[in-house]
Amino acid sequence: MKNSKNRYVSLVVFSAVALSISHGLYADTLTTMKEELDRAFEALQSQEVPPYFISYEITEDVTASVSGGFGEVTSESSGVTRFLDIDLRVGDYSLDNTRPRQGGGFNFSFEPPTPISVGNDEALKATLWYRTDAKYKAALTQFTNVQSDVQSTVEADDKSGDFSNAPASEYSMDRVELVADTSEWSEKLRQYTRPFAEAEFIQDNSASINGDVETRWFVNTDGSKIRVSRPFYRMIIQATTKADDGMVLNLVKTFEANSPEKLLDDEKVLLAVNSMINNLEALRVAPLVEPYTGPAILSGRASGVFFHEILGHRLEGHRQKGADEGQTFRKKIGQKVLPETFSVVFDPNIPTYGDIELSGTYMYDNEGVRGQRVVAIENGVLKGFLMSRSPIEGYPESNGHGRKNYGNSVVARQSNLIVEVKDAYSPEELEAMLLERVKEQGTEFGLYFDDITGGFTMTGRTMPNAFNVTPVMVYRLYPDGTKELVRGVDLIGTPLTTFSRIEAGATDFQVFNGMCGAESGWVPVSAVSPSILVTQIEVQKADSSRDIPPILPSPVSRPGDQSIRYVGEH
Amino acid sequence: MGRFRIQICALLFASATLAGGVHAQSDEDDVLLRALQDEMARTLSDLRLDLEPPPYFVAYTVSESKSTNTTYVLGAHNGSNESRGRFLSVVVRVGTPELDNTNFTNFGGGFFGGSSNRVPLTASYDELRRVIWLATDAAYKRAVADLAAKKAALEQQTISDRPNDFSEEETFTHMGDNSYDALSIEELSQIAQVLSSAFRGMPDLHASVARLTSVANKRMYLDSEGNFSHYETGLCTASMYARTQTLEGAGISDGVSFYSRSCEDLPAIDEMKSSGQEMAMRLVASRSAEALDNYNGPVLLEEQAAAEFLSQNLIGRLGAEPSSISNNPNYAARQRNFANPFLDRVNARVFPRFLSVVNDPTLLEFEGNKLLGHYVVDNQGMPSRRVELISNGMLKALLTSRSPTKSFENSTGSSRGSSTPAPGNLFIEAKEGMSNEELNEELLTLADEYGLEYGLVLRKIMNPRDAFQDPFRSSPFQSGSPPALDLVKLYPDGSEVPVLPMTVSNFVVSFFKDIIAVSEDRFIYDVPLATGGLNFATIVTPSLLFEDLSMRSAGGAKPKLPLFPHPFAGEAGE
Secondary structure (H helix, E strand, O other), X not given: OOOHHHHHHHHHHHHHHHHHHHOOOOOOHHHHHHHHHHHHHHHHOOOOOOXXXXXXXXXXXXXXXXXXXXXXXXXXXXXXEEEEEXXXXXXXXXXXXXXXXXXXXXXXXXXXXXXXXXXXXXXXXXXXXXXXXXXXXHHHHHXXXXXXXXXXXXXXXXXXXXXXXXXXXXXXXXXXXXXXXXXXXXXXXXXXXXXXXXXXXXXXXXXXXXXXXXXXXXXEOOOOEEEEEEEEEEEEEEEEEEXXXXXEEEEEEEXXXXXXXHHOOHHHHHHHXXXXXXXXXXXXXXXXXXXXXXXXXXXXXXXXXXXXXXXXXXXEHHHHOOOOEOOOOOOOOOOEOOOOOEEEEEOOOOOEEOXXXXXXXXXXXOOOOEOOOEEEEEOOEEOXXXXXXXXXXXXXXXXXXXXXXXXXXXXXXXXXXXXXXXOOEOHHHHHHHHHHHHHHHOOOOEEEEEEEEEEEEOOEOOOOXXXXXXXEEEEEEOOOOOEEEEEOEEEEEOHHHHHHOEEEXXXXXXXXXXXXXXXXXXEEEEEEEOOEEEEEEEEEEOOOOOOOXXXXXXXXXXXXXXXXXHHOOO | XXXXXXXXXXXXXXXXXXXXXXXXXXXXXXXXXXXXXXXXXXXXXXXXXXXXXXXXXXXXXXEEEEEXXXXXXXXXXXXXXXXXXXXXXXXXXXXXXXXXXXXXXOOOOOOOOOOXXXXXXXXXXXXXXXXXXXXXXXXXXXXXXXXXXXXXXHHOOOOOOOOOOOXXXXXXXXXXXXXXXXXXXXXXXXXXXXXXXXXXXXXXXXXXXXXXXXXXXXXXXXXXXXXXXXXXXXXXXXXXXXXXXXXXXXXXXXXXEEEEOOHHXXXXXXXXXXXXXXXXXXXXXXHHOEOOOEEEEEEEEOHXXXXXXXXXHOHHHOXXXXXXXXXXXXXXXXXXXXXXXXXXXXXXEOOOOXXXXXXXXXXXXXXXXXXXXXXXXXXXXOEOOOEEEEEOOEEOOOXXXXXXXXXXXXXXXXXXXXXXXXXXXXXXXXXXXXXXXHHHHHHHHHHHHOOOOOEEEEEEEOOHHHHOOOOOOOOOOOOOOOOEEEEEXXXXXXOEEEEOOEEEOOOOHHHHHHEEEEEEEEEEEEEEOXXXXXXXXXXXXXXXXXXXXXXXXXXXXXXXXXXXXXXXXXXXXX
């Protein structure tokens, strides 16, 4: 391919060019936004039903990405996007157009995000003007529907209003530049994924290195003017093998950092790659799990996901008053929900845990409210919820957890979840306690969940109020101390029952960074948790493909290579 | 209206038949070709499931693409993107050419969509082999499953004269000798910024955008019959779009796009900007145009309107594809309802006797203008060729791929990325044409016969692809017939009265026979065959006078006008 080198170089150059285009244009963006906000707000006051609140938020993402696998790069991309979100409210704080319908009406209102340009007043103001007008007209229709809904349905249990007051904030952070040397990223990606090409049993391998600087400009009619900018670098490495029975076994390892230097730590990454390869090799021949009920230990990473899915989502404020929500914890304030040695806090202000950067860190949420530390559970007792500016009874104010991805409406979301344990045990002591429970319950073994890739939970009323998390490295722990890796496990259960069975925590805190998807889109979150002992958990067999392996052997000759199909027969 | 011509450009491809087998253009291409050939050889000799037929045909296409795009609004940067990737698609046929796994829609197979696989950007023989191996394995397994399901479905159906599934063709080899590269974001931005500023100082516009896109594509095709092609192509697109509301509130919008294979061949920036400004001024002027609820009578489609009308109503009818067999009876019934009406009209009259239609993708130029519809080889490795489709009003042939139909056994080299074969350069040829003045007179004479005081002239029909430029479209997908945007009532005294957008309603292909006169001049118009794709058709057509068309108001909701003024209303703007 005669031009490939030139093209490659041009891509690297482009990254710099794209950044220079998007840099240095924004000195007056906040001022321009505020001018148009004030003009629109004032102009619409003459309407019969005027708005009582408007906010504008512009989200810019400058991104770069390199993808590939098996020691090769297959694609490169980079880009800049800017989108506008408008929150416009008519009515008043007690009842406005944003109230979810209680009468069972379907609230679907998909609207593609609004692209917006910055760089000159005319472009910026013209879009703000046109979209504000459209948003106002839509708000009037929504408000009429809300008023009708209120008339035709029984009064809600929670009589709190639709919007809370919040102090105005002014803050302007310097805009961060994306550092994207895609040439170096490509070389790193080749280096990190080459070992997978040398492992004969790896059927699929993909990896990507992504950089994203998100800059947000926010103004509202309360007087807030905020600009925040945050770099986010992420690497995802995935590898797949297939057991002899056709079960697809997949491991994913993610790395996050706020700079490419910290992300691309050769020693750390290659150690993880080696571990993935070894684990996949072991998983291929591991026995299939059978449905099981009994004691288990969840490692720090596993329990982090566990608490995020099962506890964290149920502490999000709006879920305490939505008519369709299960409202698991609404009436449990002041009650014991975890062992008294356990506390759970959410704190978006902590940038790192040890030397690990936390993804759920931010200064201001998407409603311009300063992110605050929230003690949700103290000594096992439920104390509070994560709040946006949508109040609930007893919690009239936001604690800075109103979050969203652009194009979505804000709801309360998690930040950095931190599980704190008093009187913690060493990991060895916890393991000994597990084996005691094994004996007491008469089970053959206990389970040790070492790693979990993610999971989901259902918090509504129309579906079972249950969770399902996906462990990838699970061991049987036998009373004689032996450990046996198993495969094909899903961890399932219902929240209150499972919490009541948490017995103890260890001293070995671990961090799980990830992206959390919910009704307000994808937001970065973290969970910091120690290993925990649960006296009884339930696992079921995981769903899996049973496709046969490739018919022909691999064409790639490696020492000792036979084929994916025949490896298991040796 | 002066003759406005969309920029046409095609690079000159040199067709070369290689003696002594195929080879690629560079060392890296050679590695790719060797990997494809080696894995194909192994596939044909060894790939087989017990008790199942082996492949009888294998084709690989590797497409490497680099694209850049940027969007500006009123002179300000909105967004941009650059990407580069390389993809492999695999076709595996099992069975025989008489009955194989294709032309079958399997509702029980659990797999939807084609097979496209990312392949390394660099010349890594081992990794290329690995990707090709796994992609071929997956394609073969699907083919085997589809053939079994197809045979089962056929046992339950009575299909008379079922054509073969795959045609026999002579092998073809093509090596392109042009190279393309995508323009940098910075270079595109310089153009986009200027074009978007065409709309500055126009507060009556509610939204506007300019978008520049540059794509360079390198393609290698190889199949087990010996067909081989390797060439590069490119596309540069400059689009401008604006929207506003009529004084009654109806949304109206318009767009203008310029296409060329290389950005260097786009018209001068000032020329494009002027076109955008003209479009915007026309749009603003039409806010207060007269509303006409409906109209039945003679309609003159001038230049762009004629070409776009043919793009929307004729191009899709010119391809012949076999009826797909399915194991879902409802699907088969629905497919019959949407069958191409021209399939049953071969050797019947479909156009007036004075018109003929020819597809000739082999032509590089027409009257000094480069034709974007030119291509040498289609997606199945078949050479493009001239086909006389309609002769003196009689439908003589349709365009085909290698999937035979009852009427057509062989490929016309028209497989162009969609399921339906599509034209390249489509020429509407008339035995005689009129001057514009004569056409107007003819229109007015007909109008008089219909008892009308005026005749309707359409000068611009919205290109539905331009609607996708709308930055504030409420849905990712627009539906409905695109309206005629620029239309006027023409009165006998020569005066013209602009009319708000209308759509041609209830048009069926038999109405083409109602064309009673055409212009002597022809208009050249490029049409992308799929949004974002590189395949184009170029329509070369005269203006068309229909004796009788039904038009009705584009209608739709009439939301209130903005409740407060544009922030720059009353200012001179830039």
